[in-house]
Amino acid sequence: MPGVSMEKAPIPENQTSVFVVRKRTFTLVFLGVSAVFAISSVVTDYNVIDGFVAIPRAVSWIAENFVPDKKAWSRFPNILEKLIETALLSVAVTVCAAVCALFSALLGTKTTKINPWIGRGVRIVAAFFRNVPDVVWAILLLFSFGQNILTGFFALFFYTFGVLTRTFIETIDEVSANCVEALRATGANLLQTVFQGILPSSAPEIVSWILYMIETNIRNSTLIGVLTATGIGYMFDLYYKRMDYGSAGLVVISIVALVILIETISNQIRKAIM
Amino acid sequence: MPVLKFQNVSKVYDNVTKALTDVSFSVEEGEFVSVIGPSGSGKSTLLRCVNRLVDATQGSILLDGRDITRADKNEIRRIRKRTGMIFQHYNLVDRLSIIENVLHGRLGHKSALAGAVGHFTEREKEDAFRILAKLGLTEQAYKRCDELSGGQKQRVGIARSLMQEPRLILCDEPIASLDPSSAKVIMDHLSDINKTMNITCILNLHQVDVAMKYSKRIIGITLGRIVYDGPPERLSKSKIHEIYQSSEGELITDAGC
Numbered sequence: 001m002p003g004v005s006m007e008k009a010p011i012p013e014n015q016t017s018v019f020v021v022r023k024r025t026f027t028l029v030f031l032g033v034s035a036v037f038a039i040s041s042v043v044t045d046y047n048v049i050d051g052f053v054a055i056p057r058a059v060s061w062i063a064e065n066f067v068p069d070k071k072a073w074s075r076f077p078n079i080l081e082k083l084i085e086t087a088l089l090s091v092a093v094t095v096c097a098a099v100c101a102l103f104s105a106l107l108g109t110k111t112t113k114i115n116p117w118i119g120r121g122v123r124i125v126a127a128f129f130r131n132v133p134d135v136v137w138a139i140l141l142l143f144s145f146g147q148n149i150l151t152g153f154f155a156l157f158f159y160t161f162g163v164l165t166r167t168f169i170e171t172i173d174e175v176s177a178n179c180v181e182a183l184r185a186t187g188a189n190l191l192q193t194v195f196q197g198i199l200p201s202s203a204p205e206i207v208s209w210i211l212y213m214i215e216t217n218i219r220n221s222t223l224i225g226v227l228t229a230t231g232i233g234y235m236f237d238l239y240y241k242r243m244d245y246g247s248a249g250l251v252v253i254s255i256v257a258l259v260i261l262i263e264t265i266s267n268q269i270r271k272a273i274m
Numbered sequence: 275m276p277v278l279k280f281q282n283v284s285k286v287y288d289n290v291t292k293a294l295t296d297v298s299f300s301v302e303e304g305e306f307v308s309v310i311g312p313s314g315s316g317k318s319t320l321l322r323c324v325n326r327l328v329d330a331t332q333g334s335i336l337l338d339g340r341d342i343t344r345a346d347k348n349e350i351r352r353i354r355k356r357t358g359m360i361f362q363h364y365n366l367v368d369r370l371s372i373i374e375n376v377l378h379g380r381l382g383h384k385s386a387l388a389g390a391v392g393h394f395t396e397r398e399k400e401d402a403f404r405i406l407a408k409l410g411l412t413e414q415a416y417k418r419c420d421e422l423s424g425g426q427k428q429r430v431g432i433a434r435s436l437m438q439e440p441r442l443i444l445c446d447e448p449i450a451s452l453d454p455s456s457a458k459v460i461m462d463h464l465s466d467i468n469k470t471m472n473i474t475c476i477l478n479l480h481q482v483d484v485a486m487k488y489s490k491r492i493i494g495i496t497l498g499r500i501v502y503d504g505p506p507e508r509l510s511k512s513k514i515h516e517i518y519q520s521s522e523g524e525l526i527t528d529a530g531c
Contacts, residue, residue: 187355187382
């Protein structure tokens with residue numbers, strides 16, 4: 001190599017090398033995590049070995065009891081009906097929440113520059129709705145609506161609204177900031193910028209997030225259904241408490257099958273629109 | 275009357291960062307002016323003050339003799355619809371077709387609703403195709419923008435700004451992301467627009483040689499102040515070094531290529 005001498009390059013002294021710092025950080029993090037694990041095990045009286053030993057027993061118990069028997073299959077039409085009801089509710093909730101979230105995201109994003117204070121307000125409200133888990137929303141709403149399908153609807157709605165507002169804001173800021181600047185420079189107003197710039201450029205991400213929330217809501221609505229005595233969650237709770245484990249198992253299997261089905265469909269949709 | 279006149283314009287970001295300090299110059303109709311200077315010297319801020327994407331802190335900016343620094347919302351829209359802008363990263367809506375992006379240049383001229391739903395008149399569509407033909411993009415008209423090369427995207431950017439029927443086109447680093455041959459195509463188009471349509475052009479450029487070749491006037495900016503304003507012939511090597519605050523041998527232009 002011409003121009004490069006073979007002498008040793010000087011390594012700057014009095015300065016800890018990056019490599020040493022990196023190793024030190026790694027060791028400290030490893031020790032830290034181990035310590036946290038040890039302390040929490042002692043405090044909660046959890047024994048790792050017992051925990052792992054219990055797994056085979058648990059699996060065999062599930063295999064013995066939760067396999068759907070003939071009686072369970074005779075209930076399949078009922079289960080299917082509730083399953084469809086739950087799935088449709090999740091779709092309805094997600095679509096409603098998405099429409100509201102889109103409006104609030106347009107107020108909350110920096111790209112549209114509507115008003116910094118409104119933007120901040122929207123982001124705080126969205127953070128609140130998102131950080132209260134949907135199960136907690138359900139428990140709170142039980143007081144107002146009782147064991148009713150509306151309770152489940154609103155619990156899922158609030159949580160979905162919070163999540164989607166945040167992700168829509170991020171998507172819009174990331175994807176459309178450049179073209180929004182150009183459209184504003186042509187003299188386009190806000191409405192035109194939204195419909196001609198923001199929506200076309202962020203549509204695939206927005207649809208993708210809506211599909212993801214539909215999947216998530218089908219899973220979550222099962223648990224909420226246990227609380228609100230509606231939908232497929234109620235069926236599971238009912239069979240489980242009657243110790244009809246075979247039917248409860250069938251409920252679980254049908255939920256898993258539905259979620260996989262929905263995931264497959266939404267992956268196809270994603271591929272088509274990207 | 276000059277098309278554009280800056281009078282003692284200053285811009286301070288967040289009360290601390292001085293982007294422009296006491297900038298004064300004026301541009302006559304039909305001029306082709308290049309603004310050169312190091313990154314962060316305030317070139318982009320200068321251009322964006324003209325169409326109010328950035329608000330100047332002090333001084334006045336006259337566009338056709340009217341001070342735009344105090345313009346209200348409707349006035350800003352009126353200014354913007356006759357002022358084209360071309361960006362380094364093209365700033366197109368990538369998922370829409372070329373023709374839709376070109377028609378975006380008409381949004382400022384339309385009612386809010388017609389623009390939002392994308393209702394354009396036959397006349398506007400004919401104009402768009404005529405401009406695309408002029409820029410050699412007829413065959414690409416229905417393609418999506420993300421299928422285009424950088425040079426083609428920038429031509430769509432030019433077409434969009436021509437749709438505005440602009441008096442003035444602001445170009446923010448129009449060739450900074452392009453290879454040398456696409457860069458030449460873009461510069462030739464801009465030069466042609468300037469000569470045949472008599473549209474005033476103000477360009478931010480990083481390539482001193484390109485600026486000297488294409489423009490009859492160069493403005494040099496350093497740390498937010500104008501340090502040179504004149505024809506390229508008078509721009510000496512030492513002046514270039516003053517603009518870029520460098521010494522002999524440190525610039526790519528010194529490499530002799």
